[in-house]
Structures are given as structure tokens and as C-alpha cells.
Amino acid sequence: MYYLRLTDENELLTDGPRNYSSSSRCMWIIKDEKKRGALLLRIDSLVTECSWDHLYIYDGTGTRSHQLAAFSGVISGREVSIRSGKALVYFFSDLAFNMSGFNITFAYGKCLNNCTSNGKCTEGICECYEGYTGALCDTLICTDKDRNKTSKACGMAGICSADNRCSCNMHFHGDRCQALTTQSVFETVLTSGDFGARASHTAILVNDTKIWVIGGAHFTGVNNSFVAVYDITKSSWHKIPTRNTPRSRYDHTVVRYKSTIYMFGGVIDERIVTNELWSLDLATLEWTLENNNNNASNAVPGAVAGHAAHLIGDEMFVFYGHSPYFGYMYSIQKYKISTKRWSIVPDRGPHVQGRFGHSLVAYVHEKKEVILIYGGYLLPYEGFLSRVSSTLIEYVCDNRECSHRTLSSGHTPVFRHSASLINDLMIIVGGNVHNESSSRIQECYSSDIQAYDIGLFVSSLFIAQNCPYFNL
Incomplete structure (x- = not known):
């Protein structure tokens, strides 16, 4: 473990001049005795074996502190702001390939991307000038004085409407009227509220206006709500308190039958693949355990993660997934809601291999x-x-x-x-x-x-x- 003290305005943190070793375990703690506020880390370069060798960053001096990032693969130019001014950087590699590693520069008193020159940096936080928003002040927005006028916030291809959103000309679309209607466009949606950063969660549309997000993996030190709802019409997130809430999980599936959401399988406690089936009543917001976890290798249903599920009538079909006993499953499991019975579905066709992380x-x-x-x-x-x-x-x-x-x-x-x-x-x-x-x-x-x-x-x-x- 290495301790670093900032002596100049900028410092460099690296794993070394050569490729890193197999089974590396390296930890650096960055402190500033002058207590100059937020710390900015910039990943100038990172080359590691994808999905196996990782660089972890924490806001604090221990691994139980709030985790901010986990990087793997080929990355450059990414920045991480650390509010406490103290950081723990931990690098892990496995036995396989050895890559060139990483170079990180760090400094105090700076903001992400220098606020894109559209804001003022105060203790590591960007305070955006009028007409800009976002953590980096990199997104143009309509202001009150722009209402009913052509504005650069709308790409000069639309006007700012009464609700400060862009109303595009007939040949343009996008939040900022930035693309022709003949072109596809992906953009970051400006939302209010917060649902908590997560991965490998599930999402399901309810009543065509709300997206229910359930579970997911998240970093340590993060207090995520197990259920969050995104209102499409209002572009807003809300954390939903539920009763009898299950343990957090990821790589599970959900389907909706009438006014009930059914959640099956997934990984709990970071390592246990479960065959639990839960239901959530959308009226009472209460969870019910429909069948307990059964650790037997011959249990029906079989425990799986990374599977896919689909509802036909009142029957939930579960396709593939990874089993702790059988590896990549190729069978189809079925749950009939009206009878609460599980079965294995006969399948006709050419040989199919089991798989994990597919889409449906x-x-x-x-x-x-x-x-x-x-x-x-x-x-x-x-x-x-x-x-x-x-x-x-x-x-x-x-x-x-x-x-x-x-x-x-x-x-x-x-x-x-x-x-x-x-x-x-x-x-x-x-x-x-x-x-x-x-x-x-x-x-x-x-x-x-x-x-x-x-x-x-x-x-x-x-x-x-x-x-x-x-x-x-």
C-alpha cells in the first residue's frame, strides 16, 4: 500500500513503466494536509484486460467508503471528482493477460472538464452560468428570457416553449432540435430527481407513462432505493418505498401480469444465485414471496441469473441463464400464475446452447x-x-x-x-x-x-x- 501527499499543483499516479504483473493487488491513498477541498482525478490512460482487471476509486481512505468508479478495458480522458479531498485507489489483476496499466494525474481546486468554460468552479462543484446545466455545465437549456424565441439551446431549429423545452421545426427533432427527422439521435435526457446509479437492473413499462426500475448492482456506500419510477411525461425520477422489500439483487427478471409485477431469480449478496419468486402489488406496494429459495440441484424452478423472461397469458416463460449447478442453462422454465405451479417446457427444434446475458x-x-x-x-x-x-x-x-x-x-x-x-x-x-x-x-x-x-x-x-x- 502506498500513501501519497500532494506537494505540487499536479501529481502523477501510475502502476509502473512496464506491463503490470499477474495477480496484482495495489492500493494508493491520496491525502492533502492543507485540506484544499475537492480532489480531481483524471485518467490519462488505462489499458487493462476487459472485465477482469479493474481500477477502483473510493471517496475516502477505506474500501468501505463511498465507491465512485470501477474502470476496466481501454479508457482515456475520464475524470472523477472526489468531494472529501481524500481518495483510495485500488488496482486488481487476475492471472491471465498483462496490459500496460494506467496513468492518473490528480490535483486540487479543479472541476470536471473545467466546467466546459460555461461555469464557475467552487470547491470541486460547477456552478453553471445562465443557459447551461449538468455536472459539467455542458448542456444548453432554455431560459425564461428565451421563451417563444429562436434560441441556440434549440439549435436555431426551434423555439423555447412556455415550459422551457424546445419546440422543433417540422424537419428537426431531439431535445435540442439537433438532428434532422431522417436521422436517428441518442441524447442524455434532462431529468429531475435521482434513482441512484446501478447496473444489471430490470425495467418495465407500466401504463405507457412510467418505467419501473427494480434492483440492480451498485457501489458500496450508496443507499439506493430498491424500486424507482421514471415518469416519462414529466421527465422525473421518484424513489418508491415498498413493504416487505426483498434483499437487493441483480441479473434478475421482471414481468407484469395485470396489477402485479413478478420478479424471478438473480444474484443476491453478491454471490448467491437464487430461484426466489417475488410479486409486487402495484396498488398496495407490498412484496410477497411466492416461493422460497431452494438450494437443491434438482429444484424446480432452477436458480438462474442473466436469464430472460416473457409473459404469455398467465404463464411466465424463463429462457436460459446461468445456473450454479449446471452452468449455462438451455432449458425453458415456466410458471403458471393462476395455479402457482412451475414446470419445464418441452422444446422442439435444432440443438441450442445455453447462454447468459441475452436479450428478448x-x-x-x-x-x-x-x-x-x-x-x-x-x-x-x-x-x-x-x-x-x-x-x-x-x-x-x-x-x-x-x-x-x-x-x-x-x-x-x-x-x-x-x-x-x-x-x-x-x-x-x-x-x-x-x-x-x-x-x-x-x-x-x-x-x-x-x-x-x-x-x-x-x-x-x-x-x-x-x-x-x-x-x-
Whole structure:
């Protein structure tokens, strides 16, 4: 463990001039005896084995302090602001590939990105000038004096309306009217409230206006609400208190049946894969444990994480996932809500390998529910440490059995991605692309947006406009 004291205006923290060693465990504590306020860390370069070798940053001098970040892969130019002025930096590597490591510069009295020159830096916090917002003061917004006028906040292609939002001309769209209607655009939505940073959570749409976010993995020192709701019409987040709340979990699934949300599986206590089934009554906001966790290897349902689930009628179908006993599951489990009974669904079709971290969408064709499953992390084979899939599988299920067939492959193999069905297009966004059998330097995550046309059975690769956040 190393202690660093700031002696000059800027300092450098590095793992060393050569590639880091296998099984490294290194810790640095940064303190400032002059107590000059917030500390700014800038990652000038970081090259580690994706998803296995990590750099952790804490606001404080211990690992029980508030964790701010966990970095892996290839990163440069990222900044982290530490309010307490004291930081713990911890680096971990496994036995496999050795990369060049990292260089970090740090200084006191500075703000993220220098507030993009659109604000004043006060004790590490940006105080934005009029017309700007965001932690970096990098987002233009309408002001009261801009109402009913053309404004640079609307890209000069719209006017600021009475609610200080942009009303775009007919040929433009986006929060700031920044793109033609013939172009796709991804942007950071300006929201009020806070739902707490998390990953591997679940989200479900209720009544077409609210997105319920449940569970997810989060850093230490963070007091996240287990349930948070995003109001689409008001662009606002609200933490929802519930009764008899389950233990926090991630890599689980949720489906909605009438006024009840059903939550199945996932990882609890950071290491236990569970087969618990919970229900949440949306009227009373009370959770009910429908079946207890059963640790037996032959339990039905089998405990899984990283699976996918879909509701047909009153039956919840659970596809694949990782089991602590059987590895990557290829079976389909089913829960019938009206009878509260679990079963294994017979499946007809060519051999299918189990997988983890795949995506699922569904649509109705000729009065039958059609399920599409894309990508996922597959069982190792022939000496390879892992495989990532680009396969698209189509399922048709009824109350007796499922049948499947393999459709065309996508352009980018991914897992832990997301997918949605929009206007007969299956849109696949991002995902982890790391292949453990390769030691080459590569990004951890894909910035690709893939699309599969369910009518034409054609896959495409979109290059979306304004997608700066896909690799974050």
C-alpha cells in the first residue's frame, strides 16, 4: 500500500513503466494536509484486460467508503471528482493477460472538464452560468428570457416553449432540435430527481407513462432505493418505498401480469444465485414471496441469473441463464400464475446452447406470440475461454410446448446488451463484446446499434448520430 501527499499543483499516479504483473493487488491513498477541498482525478490512460482487471476509486481512505468508479478495458480522458479531498485507489489483476496499466494525474481546486468554460468552479462543484446545466455545465437549456424565441439551446431549429423545452421545426427533432427527422439521435435526457446509479437492473413499462426500475448492482456506500419510477411525461425520477422489500439483487427478471409485477431469480449478496419468486402489488406496494429459495440441484424452478423472461397469458416463460449447478442453462422454465405451479417446457427444434446475458423481444404474428432472443455469453469449447454469440433465435410457445429455429446472425456478437421492438424493428443497443481468448487491446463495450427487420428477416448495422455515451 502506498500513501501519497500532494506537494505540487499536479501529481502523477501510475502502476509502473512496464506491463503490470499477474495477480496484482495495489492500493494508493491520496491525502492533502492543507485540506484544499475537492480532489480531481483524471485518467490519462488505462489499458487493462476487459472485465477482469479493474481500477477502483473510493471517496475516502477505506474500501468501505463511498465507491465512485470501477474502470476496466481501454479508457482515456475520464475524470472523477472526489468531494472529501481524500481518495483510495485500488488496482486488481487476475492471472491471465498483462496490459500496460494506467496513468492518473490528480490535483486540487479543479472541476470536471473545467466546467466546459460555461461555469464557475467552487470547491470541486460547477456552478453553471445562465443557459447551461449538468455536472459539467455542458448542456444548453432554455431560459425564461428565451421563451417563444429562436434560441441556440434549440439549435436555431426551434423555439423555447412556455415550459422551457424546445419546440422543433417540422424537419428537426431531439431535445435540442439537433438532428434532422431522417436521422436517428441518442441524447442524455434532462431529468429531475435521482434513482441512484446501478447496473444489471430490470425495467418495465407500466401504463405507457412510467418505467419501473427494480434492483440492480451498485457501489458500496450508496443507499439506493430498491424500486424507482421514471415518469416519462414529466421527465422525473421518484424513489418508491415498498413493504416487505426483498434483499437487493441483480441479473434478475421482471414481468407484469395485470396489477402485479413478478420478479424471478438473480444474484443476491453478491454471490448467491437464487430461484426466489417475488410479486409486487402495484396498488398496495407490498412484496410477497411466492416461493422460497431452494438450494437443491434438482429444484424446480432452477436458480438462474442473466436469464430472460416473457409473459404469455398467465404463464411466465424463463429462457436460459446461468445456473450454479449446471452452468449455462438451455432449458425453458415456466410458471403458471393462476395455479402457482412451475414446470419445464418441452422444446422442439435444432440443438441450442445455453447462454447468459441475452436479450428478448416479442410480437404477435398470425395470432401467435413470437419470441426473439439475441446474443449472449456461451459455454467455452475447444480450448477457448469464452464465446459471445451473434445468433438470433425465434421461439413460438403455447401452453404445452415451445418450438424454435435459428434466424440470420447479427453483425456484432454481444452479451449484457439491451433490445426493444420499435415499428417492426428489433433494435439492439450496446453490449459487452469482450472475448477472453484474445489478448489484444480492445474496447469492453460495443457502440453499435443493430437492427433486425422482422418483416424482411434482414439485419442491419446502424450508425446513429450523436452517440457519445455508448462507451461510458
